[in-house]
Amino acid sequence: xxxxxxxxAALIGLAIMPWLVPASWVVVLSKxxxxxxxxxxxNLLSGQAGMLSxxxxxxxxxGTFATLHLMQAAEAGLSVxxxxxxxxxMIAGLICGLVCGVFATMRSGVYxxxxxLAIAELFYNLAPNMHDLFGGEGGISSFRLPWAGITFGTxxxxxxxxxxxxxxxxxxxxxxxxxxxxRLTLALRExxxxxxxxxxxxxxxxxxxxxxxxxxxGLAGGLLAVTNESANYVLFEIGSSANVVLDTFxxxxxxxxxxxxxxxxxxxxxxxxxxxxxxxxxxxGVLFILVxxxxxxxxxxxxxxxxxxxxxxxWPKLVAPFAVVLTAAAGATVAFVFTVELLDRFFSxxxxxxxxxxxxxLPVEFANHQWHVxxxxxxxxxxxxxxASVGLFRIGIRRSKxxxxxxxx
Amino acid sequence: MxxxxxxxxxxxxxxxxxxxxxxxLTLIFGMMGVINFxxxxxxxxxxxxxxxxxxxxxxxxxxxxxxxxxxxxxxAMERLLLRPVxxxxxxxxxxxxxxxxxxxxxxxxxxxxxxxxxxxxPQELHFAAFTVFGTQYPFYRVLMGAVSLAMFAMLYGLLQWxxxxxxxRAAVRQPAMAEALGHxxxxxxxxxxxxxxxxxxxxxxxxxxxxxxxPNLGLDLAVIVFVVxxxxxxxxxxxxxxxxxxxxxxSSFSVGFDTSLADLAGLFGLRAQAxxxxxxxxxxxxxxxxxxxxxxxxxxxxxxxxxxxGERQ
Numbered sequence: 001x002x003x004x005x006x007x008x009a010a011l012i013g014l015a016i017m018p019w020l021v022p023a024s025w026v027v028v029l030s031k032x033x034x035x036x037x038x039x040x041x042x043n044l045l046s047g048q049a050g051m052l053s054x055x056x057x058x059x060x061x062x063g064t065f066a067t068l069h070l071m072q073a074a075e076a077g078l079s080v081x082x083x084x085x086x087x088x089x090m091i092a093g094l095i096c097g098l099v100c101g102v103f104a105t106m107r108s109g110v111y112x113x114x115x116x117l118a119i120a121e122l123f124y125n126l127a128p129n130m131h132d133l134f135g136g137e138g139g140i141s142s143f144r145l146p147w148a149g150i151t152f153g154t155x156x157x158x159x160x161x162x163x164x165x166x167x168x169x170x171x172x173x174x175x176x177x178x179x180x181x182x183r184l185t186l187a188l189r190e191x192x193x194x195x196x197x198x199x200x201x202x203x204x205x206x207x208x209x210x211x212x213x214x215x216x217x218g219l220a221g222g223l224l225a226v227t228n229e230s231a232n233y234v235l236f237e238i239g240s241s242a243n244v245v246l247d248t249f250x251x252x253x254x255x256x257x258x259x260x261x262x263x264x265x266x267x268x269x270x271x272x273x274x275x276x277x278x279x280x281x282x283x284x285g286v287l288f289i290l291v292x293x294x295x296x297x298x299x300x301x302x303x304x305x306x307x308x309x310x311x312x313x314x315w316p317k318l319v320a321p322f323a324v325v326l327t328a329a330a331g332a333t334v335a336f337v338f339t340v341e342l343l344d345r346f347f348s349x350x351x352x353x354x355x356x357x358x359x360x361x362l363p364v365e366f367a368n369h370q371w372h373v374x375x376x377x378x379x380x381x382x383x384x385x386x387x388a389s390v391g392l393f394r395i396g397i398r399r400s401k402x403x404x405x406x407x408x409x
Numbered sequence: 410m411x412x413x414x415x416x417x418x419x420x421x422x423x424x425x426x427x428x429x430x431x432x433x434l435t436l437i438f439g440m441m442g443v444i445n446f447x448x449x450x451x452x453x454x455x456x457x458x459x460x461x462x463x464x465x466x467x468x469x470x471x472x473x474x475x476x477x478x479x480x481x482x483x484x485a486m487e488r489l490l491l492r493p494v495x496x497x498x499x500x501x502x503x504x505x506x507x508x509x510x511x512x513x514x515x516x517x518x519x520x521x522x523x524x525x526x527x528x529x530x531p532q533e534l535h536f537a538a539f540t541v542f543g544t545q546y547p548f549y550r551v552l553m554g555a556v557s558l559a560m561f562a563m564l565y566g567l568l569q570w571x572x573x574x575x576x577x578r579a580a581v582r583q584p585a586m587a588e589a590l591g592h593x594x595x596x597x598x599x600x601x602x603x604x605x606x607x608x609x610x611x612x613x614x615x616x617x618x619x620x621x622x623x624p625n626l627g628l629d630l631a632v633i634v635f636v637v638x639x640x641x642x643x644x645x646x647x648x649x650x651x652x653x654x655x656x657x658x659x660s661s662f663s664v665g666f667d668t669s670l671a672d673l674a675g676l677f678g679l680r681a682q683a684x685x686x687x688x689x690x691x692x693x694x695x696x697x698x699x700x701x702x703x704x705x706x707x708x709x710x711x712x713x714x715x716x717x718x719g720e721r722q
Contacts, residue, residue, distance in 0.1 A: 052500055054507070106710055110444040110503065110643070114635035115710070118703045121632040125700040238628050242511060249504055282515035289508040292501060293493050344519045 007171070014163045018156055026155040027227070032267045033159075033166045034223045039247040039259035040173055041216035046245075047253030048177070049209045050189025051105070052113045055120025056217055057240035062096045062123075063089030063218025064235055065134060067225035071142035082147040083161055086222030093218015094211055101210030105203060108192065120241055127233035139232025142225075162223050169216055174256065176212070185209050239281070246288050252298020261300045279344060286336070294397065314407045321403050324396035331389035335382040342366055346373065415544060416661045422550040424657020425557030429612035430630065431637045431649040432564060433605025438643045440581045440601050442499050446506040447486065449631035450513040451606045455479045455613020456622040457517055460528035468531040468618070476610030483606025487599055514627045525623035553615050560608060561650070577601060629699075636706040641717055648717055655717075656702045664698045 018026045038060055046052045063086075070088040074080045104115045127134040134140070144152040152158060176182045184205060187195050196202050225231060243266070251262020270280050277283075295302045309315040345351060345364045355362050363370040371378045434448045458478050462471035486509055494501045530549050537545030568574040579587040580597040588594040617626075633656065641652030672680070709717065 050500070052503065103707055103710055107639070110438070110499075111639055113503065114444065114639050115706070118632055118636055118639075118706055122700050122703040125697060125703075129697060242507075245504070245507065246511075279515060279519065282512060282519070285508050285511040285515060289490065289505060289512070292505050292508065293490070296494065296497050296501065340519065347520050347522070349522055 011167060014167060015160075017163075018159050023155070026159050028268070028271050030155070030159045030162045030223075030227050031271075032264045033162050034220050034227065035244075035247060035263035035267045036260035037166045037169055037223070038217055038220040038244050039251065039263040040170060040257075041213050041220060042244045043248050043253050043259040044173060044176070044185070044216070045210060045213035046248065047259070048182075048189065049185045049206070049213075051108070051206065051210070053104075053116040053213075053241075054113050054245065055116040055118070055123075055238070055241050056213075056244055057236060057238070058100070058120040058123045059093045059096050059214035059217040060221040060224075060240065060244075061231070061233075061235035063093045063221025064225040064231045065140065065221075066092030066218070067222035068140045068142050068231055069133075071144070071225065071229075072140070074145055075142055082144055082150075082152050082226075083164070085144075085226055086165055086219050089218040089220075089222020089225065090215050091218070093221065094215035096218070097211040097214020098207065101207040101214065105206040105210055117238070117241075120236065120238060124233070124236040124238070127236050134233045137232065139230055139234075141230035143229050144226060158227055162227060165219065165223055169219055170260070173216065177256065181205075181208075242281075243284075246284050249298060250284075250288055250291050252300030252302070252304075254297050255300040255304050258298050258300030261303075262298065265299070277341060277344075279340060282340065283337070309407045312407075317403055317407055318400070321396055321399040324392060325400055328389045328391075328393035328396050331385050332393060335386035335389060338366075338382045339386075342371060342378070411544065412665055415546070416665060417658065418546060419550065420658035420661030421654065422554040422557075422657075423661060424654040425554045425561075426612050426616045427633065427637055427657055428650050428653035429557050429560055430609050431634045431641070431653055432561070432646055433608040434634055435638055435641070435643055435646060435649045436581075436601055437605045438638070439645075440577075440584075441491075441502075441598060443491065443502040443506065444635075444638075444643075445605075446503065446631065447510040447513060447627075448605070448609055449629075449634055450510045450627035451479050451483060451609035452613040452616070452630055453517060453622075453624070453626040454482065454513065455610030456528060456617025456626065457521055457526070457613075458610070459614035459617055460521075460526050460622060463528065463531075463618075468534075472611075472614045475614040476607045479610030479613070480603045480607040484599055484603050487602040492595075510627055510631070514624055517627075518624045521624070523624060525621050528617050528622040530618045549619055553619065556611065556615055560611065564604075564608075564646070573600075633702050636702045639706055640709045651717055656705065659705060660698060660701055663701045 017029055021029065038056075042053065042056050045056070067085055067089040070078075070080060070085055074082075074085070100116075100119050104112055104119060107115060128136055144158070146152060150157055152161070184195065184200065187198075188202065188205060188209065192202050195205070221235075244263075247263040247266050248259040249262070250266065251260065252258030266284060269284070273283070274280050291298060297305065306315070309318060342364055345366060351362065351364065361373045363372045365371075430448065430452050433451075434445060437443065437445050437448070455475050458475035459468075459471040462474055466474075486506075490505050490509060491502055494505055534549050534552065536548050538548040538551045539546055566574075568578055576587065576592050577597055577600070579590075580592065580594050581601075584594050587597070637649060637652045637656055640655065641648030641650070
């Protein structure tokens, strides 16, 4: 019963979200949902089945291109209801997943990860050469056709299409975890040999899990095709696969909606910050490593773990050490971002070129202020801040750990 | 005939370079059970540091110092990143090295820009070693091959005939037992990590001057090195050697072939139909040369799933 309330609340939240954000952000919401669905599909394979795939973008992008081809066919006259377009992505993802899964699941553990990476790289190398399928440099584009009186011309309508499919797929994924095969998936992660002893064909089961994950990744890709109306082979690059790995593990792969949380946060972060800096991937990578070391169950897992202290009423004890840790983290973040942004601007070709022309060291402009390269202010402040923050952070982490074990005893 | 000989020589020197990188990777995996995603990033760092130091102190100084810096970074990574999460299991460690590889790639872009840098072999090495079939064969390729061979001999000698070598081999096979016998196994781990990173740094400082040096190296080479270890079998240095040679030779040979599947179909009189299908059928071997290692890997997986030389479990 409680679950139903959560689901209903989530659906209502999804429905009213686009009205609460500025108009330019509605398309970002769609992108967030697509990334969330992709991360959930990825987690089915990597978190639940324990098969870490580093090349999942291949199935996502295959879905995107398949859907674009269907959209082009619809333009040419084939009668396809627009909301059903992403099904092409599902089917393409499923087929691709079956074929690649046969190879990839032959090995397990690190071999599996390396094979998935290699398969994604193979797609990335072959794609620019196959112009009919992937459109070369320019890629493929199409447009959404109206259906049943809805034009699908506004961001809002596209958002509801994406949200509907995402909600459906998430519900299906949740239902999957309650089925016997969902349990078998967890068993594959825990002890594959036992699964074999129980009489199941582990190889076939792994192919099946791989294919389901690829199918839903293809669905997410199809939704991207409908949202963006175009794509090119750059979708196959390893950066896309890296993004879904970051999303999933920052959000927490042990919690069902953890990857979705991570995807939403990182997509939002990337959209907010990418105007100001080109180092978004660096910050995401550092955040990823920090989460892996200090919050190994991910942000979602940490939130779920907080449920215990909150329900037992002993959470006030955690406020002080957590505040120390957060302050220290903020300080270290400021120092790090400042230093890296300054270095980025100093070492950029324009700045170097200007310095070469004038044969002297020039100050770097950042945040409406000129920072002189050799001035102690430029280096001293971030350095002191960093040292103080790291020291405070370590103290805070120690206190947090001991307080946590007290509170959860 | 000329093509065969030149391609074979090229393939061998490229294969030796691959071996230098994959030997370190396979050692680290055999020892820690962790596949170091950042290993190809070490190669990239070796190339970039080599470039930077060459600008100030010259090529040979760069060749010596750059791998040492990379080894230091390797030690730092092992201590600061891998040790704290060792308790959480192997997949956690793999993910951390993945994050490290991403960060290293981005930092390289900050300092050196997003495009390739002009790291070139010095003028004094720009001569021909010998002439074969009227074509001059560059000395630098011979140098790369010779250095790789020397590294392999040194590594083999170190492991087989020295006291440190036997401790390392014991720690690789049975870390708990080696620790129980009183050896400082964590120190051995750090040492092997440093040696692996150093090897990758040497390969980078050498190879980066000859081949391109760009921020995507960390990833492009990672895929090829991973293919080498999957084909050769992780944990086996001999397997890494055989697989590196195989991949190096096949890559070199395939660049020269303009054949495609349609040509193959032509042997059966089906050329026109194959060309009508287009797409994959008319793709020339030379244009997908970068994908050949991956296709080899898929074929080997079908025929011998355990890799060519098997691996220690």
